[in-house]
Amino acid sequence: MMEERNKDFIGYEYKEATVNRSLEALFVDSYASMGWQLVETTMPMQGNGKISMRFKRDRKIRNKSELTRLQRQLDGLITEIDRLEFSKNTKAAGTAYVLGLIGTAFMAGSVFAYIAGLLVPSIILAIPGFLGWIIPYWVYRKIRQEKVNELNPLIEQRYDEVYSTCEQASALV
Template identity: 40%
Template structure:
């Protein structure tokens, strides 16, 4: 039987993690996960069509202050999900309004086409709001998105400050 040492001082046991995230947040994850003791193994697209990324990480299982680092990591992830939610909220109302206007424009144009053989004047009258309903959504979308971005910007900046404070606390625990 070979001589086996019970303790190997060079041995490091790792825990592994794989996270699936939005492309827009990849840089934040890659920059800040090392503050929680994680090493980045790889970052790759989930699927060619998908806007998600898969990041593979590893960390020493016996890292100092592991419980506190895990708590701070969960706090970091919750803050990032709030940032992502607010970023999506910028465009949700704008998209819904623009789509509604576009749909109503389509309804007017469809009615205009159906009435063309029976009443040409009414057909033209219905065609005008239909065309406006197809042209207007772009400006409505950009206007609402810009206003919503200005409204949410202070909240998002405050969340980023909290995020970086959390990462700074975790980094202090590692060093």
């Protein structure tokens, strides 16, 4: 009876990964093709949009070394997708912040000119100040849209590579 129980035993290896919430489904589906099973998903206390996932799989899985190589490749692709998604906003947000800061500087100059009793220079400085507060939104949208148009084909290419890697891994499992 003891021998029968030992035959049913499965030793597992465990892996924990922290990813952006937006990539959770991709991560779970991709890891399943590598033989991993999702054990639990938790949200870290920081609330930074990331989640922590724990996986397990049979230690004696076939083709483990090739699966490990494909998993490293998969992790790299998912990291690159995440980086490309993040970079859609970076340049646009930076430019908008700088323009807003410049607008604020003009507005501060306008206020100081008004306090000093210089009405005409105050009005002249207020105009670019208000523009510096209004224009950043439109600049942000334009730059972000250009970046989205530039990066979406690259992101789609990475997704295709992820699916190809998962198909290879699924054939090995």
